[in-house]
């Protein structure tokens with residue numbers, strides 16, 4: 529199978545950026561982090577966008593960034609954890625790449641995201657927020673072509689599995 533892009537989706541803290549970078553190195557592909565591209569385009573942080581204009585505005589920008597990123601080829605694209613919520617984004621990802629969903633246990637997610645306190649949707653009681661959002665997004669990542677539980681795996685093991693599953 530020829531893959532035009534490899535798209536990583538998954539809840540916050542499932543390792544999309546870490547895995548994406550390593551995967552890009554291994555394959556010699558470009559790595560793009562859609563959140564970082566959006567921040568670059570808007571010349572501000574995601575936390576600031578949420579604060580100043582709210583989540584709905586961020587989601588509109590997120591869809592536009594994703595669409596223009598996925599118009600290109602030969603990239604590993606790490607998406608924001610909520611990018612899968614819009615049907616148009618899911619369709620765009622499926623049309624333009626092989627989509628891999630990364631999963632992790634709630635405990636692993638909480639441990640990983642506690643290193644970065646800036647995520648706007650995780651303000652307040654971290655454990656409660658993670659559990660609530662995981663429940664709300666229970667099936668949100670099921671549309672992907674492949675799914676990998678990263679809880680017990682090293683980055684290299686995850687990269688190997690993706691290369692196998694996407695036939696790269």
Ligand code: S3P
Pocket residue numbers: 538539540541563574607608609610611647648649
């Ligand atoms: C979000 C995840 C974040 C970022 C924004 C919203 C979400 O990306 O896009 O804070 O709704 O899950 P990461 O998954 O890279 O943390």
